Amino acid sequence: MKNGLNYDRYLQQLTEQMTEINWLDGLPAQLIHLSNDNGMSVSFMDIGATWLSARVPVKDEWREVVLRAKNMSAHLEQTAYLGAVVGRFGNRIAQGRFELNGHQYQLPVNNGENSLHGGEVGFDKRRWQVKSQTQQSVTFALFSPDGEQGYPGNMHIEVCYQLTNANQLDIEYWATTDQDCPVNLTNHAYFNLAGEGAKAAAKDHCLQTCATHYLPTDHSMIPTGEVKATSGTSFDFSQSKLIGQDFLSDQDQKIAGGYDHAMIFDTVYCDGSRWVAQLTAPQEDIVLQVATTQPAMQLYTGNYLAGINGVSQRYPNYHGVALETQGLPDGPNHPEWLALNLGHPILKAGQTYQHKTAYRFVS
Secondary structure, three states: OEOOOOHHHHHHHHHHHHOOOOOOOOOOOOEEEEEOOOOOEEEEEOEOOEEEEEEEEEOOEEEEOEOOEOOHHHHHHOOOOOOOEEOOEOOEEHHHEEEEOOEEEEOOOOEOOEEEOOOOOOHHHOEOEEEEEOOOEEEEEEEEOOOHHHOOOOEEEEEEEEEOOOOEEEEEEEEEEOOOEEOEOEEOOEEOOOOOOOOOOHHHOEEEEOEEEEOOEOOOOOEOOOOEEOOOOOOOOOOOEEOOOOOOOOHHHHHHOOOEEEEEEOHHHOOOOOEEEEEEOOOOOOEEEEEEOOOEEEEEOOOOOOOOEEOOOEOOOOOOEEEEEEOOOOHHHOHHHHHHOOOOOEEOOOOEEEEEEEEEEEO
16 A cells, blocks of 8 residues: 555554643543454544544555544644544533523533533543453443533443444444433544545535435524525535535525534434435545434534644644534423424433444445
8 A cells, every 4th residue: 555654653653642741630642543354444542532543545545534633732732622522412502501300500611602512621521441442343431420511410421433344433322321411422523535634625525415404503503493404505415515515605604604503314314324424535536424323413614623733734724524423402402303303312310322323434
């Protein structure tokens, strides 16, 4: 294979970059590397159960298709949640407030007037335990105590990453709690299928989805409550379309500086095996297919990536696209959505939250 360091040197360099200084707890990050029979490799670290790297064979070269910080110093500085598992509640909760079982809860406000991705110290900033590991899988575990970031209940969370020989990364999420609590877990990886170091942007990729509706937002990026049909709008990706084709062409996008919206799937596709989204590289030499059991996907075109010190360059805005499979943002404050049969934002005490998402790279 051309274009890149040999595998051992690549992993050594990645490990050196992410352990050059310690994490906030005074200890270095622990890195885990998985590889399959095709030579594809993926890397993770215990900080945030973060997906750091996806090195995919494309024709006669290796291509890094996931964005990451240059080193741990840069990772500490970035606020884009690069590759992290976010929670307890991914996406936004309006004013950091929700009512549950007759009680009002106040979360830390860390995104304007709202709470984003679990608050000031969400799961992305926690050190996860490596529970088990094989050549092609790793399971991370985390305990979140009652009251952490304002959320009720003691919660146990596990995330398993498994790399298959079909160049597919399966991500499975589990959570249990001893008190009712909102839960919405997702991975915040950003993809650039042209290559992490390429000049091509998210807007240069083509996207197709099974999303029939989307959620418009107000100026603070909280859903208005309307569930709007994608047909006839810039959010219509029922046929493969260049992301840049209708970019910033309407008020909903202008509010967000691009796409940063929940795309709601036709539920018949949300079985974890049929693809709900398909992203195609600018050169059309690699395709990313996404399958999930979640009802929606936050389509985010990296509208605020500018200035992040990436592994090969300072990223400009729109350098990567995030395809964050998840439940609906601000779900605890929209009981009217329950009638739409799009999942429930509250995990009941004693029950198990379980979802799966697969990212398959076809080249």
